[in-house]
Amino acid sequence: MLKITALLTATVLLSSCSTTVEELYQKVAPRPSVVAQDDAQEHIVTQDTSSFQSTEYAGNYKRSNTQVTAAQLASAELKNTGTQFVLYFDYDGSEISESATQEIIKHANFMRDNPALNLRLEGHADERGTREYNLALGENRALAVKEVLGLYDLSSRVEVISFGEENPLMQAHDENAWKQNRRVEFVYQ
Amino acid sequence: MIKLIAACFAFYISSAFAVLEVTVLKTDEDAFPIVISPFSVTGDAKQGEAIAHIMRDNFNRSGEFNASSAKQIIGNKINFKQWQAKKIEAIVVGKLDQVSQKIFNVEIELIDTYSKKTLYAKKFAVHNSGIRRIAHYLSDQIYFALLGVKGSFDTRLAYVTVANKGQGKREYRLEISDSDAQNPQTIFRAASPILSPAWSPDQNKIAYVSFKNGRSEVFIQYPFMRRKTQKLPYFDGIASAPAWHPNGESIVLTLSKEGNKDIYAYHLSNKKLTRLTQDVGIDTEASFSPDGERIAFTSNRSGQVQVYIKHLASGKIKRATFDGSYNAKAVFSPDGKSLALVHRLDRDYRIAMLDIATQDLTIMTSNKLDESPFFSPNGSMIIYATNKGDTGVLSVVSILGQQTFELASKAGEVREPNWSHYSK
Numbered sequence: 001m002l003k004i005t006a007l008l009t010a011t012v013l014l015s016s017c018s019t020t021v022e023e024l025y026q027k028v029a030p031r032p033s034v035v036a037q038d039d040a041q042e043h044i045v046t047q048d049t050s051s052f053q054s055t056e057y058a059g060n061y062k063r064s065n066t067q068v069t070a071a072q073l074a075s076a077e078l079k080n081t082g083t084q085f086v087l088y089f090d091y092d093g094s095e096i097s098e099s100a101t102q103e104i105i106k107h108a109n110f111m112r113d114n115p116a117l118n119l120r121l122e123g124h125a126d127e128r129g130t131r132e133y134n135l136a137l138g139e140n141r142a143l144a145v146k147e148v149l150g151l152y153d154l155s156s157r158v159e160v161i162s163f164g165e166e167n168p169l170m171q172a173h174d175e176n177a178w179k180q181n182r183r184v185e186f187v188y189q
Numbered sequence: 190m191i192k193l194i195a196a197c198f199a200f201y202i203s204s205a206f207a208v209l210e211v212t213v214l215k216t217d218e219d220a221f222p223i224v225i226s227p228f229s230v231t232g233d234a235k236q237g238e239a240i241a242h243i244m245r246d247n248f249n250r251s252g253e254f255n256a257s258s259a260k261q262i263i264g265n266k267i268n269f270k271q272w273q274a275k276k277i278e279a280i281v282v283g284k285l286d287q288v289s290q291k292i293f294n295v296e297i298e299l300i301d302t303y304s305k306k307t308l309y310a311k312k313f314a315v316h317n318s319g320i321r322r323i324a325h326y327l328s329d330q331i332y333f334a335l336l337g338v339k340g341s342f343d344t345r346l347a348y349v350t351v352a353n354k355g356q357g358k359r360e361y362r363l364e365i366s367d368s369d370a371q372n373p374q375t376i377f378r379a380a381s382p383i384l385s386p387a388w389s390p391d392q393n394k395i396a397y398v399s400f401k402n403g404r405s406e407v408f409i410q411y412p413f414m415r416r417k418t419q420k421l422p423y424f425d426g427i428a429s430a431p432a433w434h435p436n437g438e439s440i441v442l443t444l445s446k447e448g449n450k451d452i453y454a455y456h457l458s459n460k461k462l463t464r465l466t467q468d469v470g471i472d473t474e475a476s477f478s479p480d481g482e483r484i485a486f487t488s489n490r491s492g493q494v495q496v497y498i499k500h501l502a503s504g505k506i507k508r509a510t511f512d513g514s515y516n517a518k519a520v521f522s523p524d525g526k527s528l529a530l531v532h533r534l535d536r537d538y539r540i541a542m543l544d545i546a547t548q549d550l551t552i553m554t555s556n557k558l559d560e561s562p563f564f565s566p567n568g569s570m571i572i573y574a575t576n577k578g579d580t581g582v583l584s585v586v587s588i589l590g591q592q593t594f595e596l597a598s599k600a601g602e603v604r605e606p607n608w609s610h611y612s613k
Contacts, residue, residue: 129538
């Protein structure tokens with residue numbers, strides 16, 4: 001629990017230096033001004049995560065009507081273009097590293113800011129090892145990401161699918177290709 | 190006439206897509222030398238050579254025989270001295286009489302060139318359309334007469350082909366063929382992956398995994414019946430890795446209910462689902478022992494990927510593999526004493542055979558990425574998928590370690606082989 005609280009702190013501090021999520025925000029709406037508000041940070045640090053409700057978070061900033069419309073339009077665009085973000089994993093691993101956790105938390109914040117969006121996590125593996133084991137491994141990777149999002153009460157908006165080694169990003173049979181194929185893709189819908 | 194040629198050509202194009210090329214890789218110098226002579230024929234002469242040809246190919250593919258042709262030999266006029274001098278140990282002679290447009294009488298005899306005795310003889314009538322099947326059946330009989338073990342010729346293969354359709358699109362086909370890769374038929378095609386085809390013990394059904402609904406689900410298809418494909422129950426997450434109970438009444442599969450990947454048995458008629466493993470790690474790739482008393486499965490419960498065997502009556506689970514850091518996708522040999530599995534050796538993935546009692550592991554292949562091993566029904570060969578150059582092919586190795594033959598698709602990749610039981 002202590003760890004989670006620490007992570008939450010890290011999130012709020014880090015959320016302004018995100019690159020990929022930054023782009024997401026730009027697609028969905030003008031950047032919300034108060035994501036890393038000071039008292040919000042304090043609030044999160046002192047709170048038990050179980051009572052960390054998304055409604056409280058949503059209350060931290062207001063959107064004007066025009067922004068909402070822009071957000072709706074852009075989220076429709078997100079659904080159409082299927083904008084993807086990718087998290088990479090170690091060989092036969094589904095552990096989420098410290099830095100990966102921080103990336104995921106940025107997505108958690110993004111999802112809270114955009115309650116109309118759902119997230120599909122597509123788990124993948126490299127070609128080494130057996131296909132059926134890799135199917136299971138790909139699901140474990142996606143579930144590990146979902147677990148972090150679950151801490152933010154987002155589980156019900158997250159769908160997990162594994163493709164195992166069946167849909168590689170890179171077709172080559174070398175270390176570089178394998179590294180890029182061991183991944184979870186974030187697909188907003 | 191021109192029209193006919195055009196029609197033939199069109200047919201060739203459409204079927205060429207599905208045809209696998211068979212390459213015999215190596216014939217052992219010590220292979221059993223036999224002669225299968227062209228059958229003497231009254232009527233349509235093509236069929237006589239067809240039978241002998243199919244049989245010769247069968248024996249040569251097995252890696253255990255060196256089957257050659259000869260000028261037509263008449264059964265009661267064999268020059269035994271001549272064949273002994275050529276070190277030919279047995280001769281197959283045959284006769285084919287066309288009794289009507291579609292019906293033939295077949296006579297076959299297997300003769301030992303040293304003892305001059307008849308080891309096998311048979312006489313029966315066959316329909317034109319059954320010539321190929323008869324050639325496989327007779328191959329099994331002659332194989333048995335010579336080695337005392339049944340052949341694996343009158344059986345079928347199932348496999349998945351993948352063809353690139355451009356723009357990142359792929360076409361997956363689930364195909365079945367005779368054991369010599371002839372007579373191929375596509376029974377299911379999709380733009381999404383197909384995995385783990387498995388013939389039912391009665392050879393009337395095929396279970397497989399398809400992503401056609403966007404995620405992995407297990408289906409049972411009836412390739413020879415007008416019956417709808419059946420979807421097995423699916424919960425949240427993955428449903429995959431189907432394998433048949435030897436009695437054909439139930440299927441084991443991997444389900445990830447609540448995210449936890451465990452092995453379940455699904456009874457096809459009473460629809461009861463029984464959980465067979467319960468572990469926080471990954472449990473998958475179950476396969477039944479031939480007596481149905483045990484399952485082998487892959488698990489990472491130890492922190493490494495290893496193969497375990499569960500005795501179903503006692504519920505006891507024992508780790509089966511201890512060599513190396515990765516052993517997976519085990520299947521039982523037909524005698525139940527060994528497992529064929531995928532074994533990681535340094536950085537390569539090879540097919541290995543494990544003696545269950547002694548825990549001796551023998552590596553059978555020498556490539557980089559071998560997977561999906563499956564025994565021929567007589568246990569003498571293992572078929573598996575491997576990469577050749579940049580494309581996937583099927584390869585067959587005899588359990589004596591000799592590479593025997595290879596199956597490649599002209600249209601792209603071929604993978605996920607499964608070998609049927611004997612035809613009824």
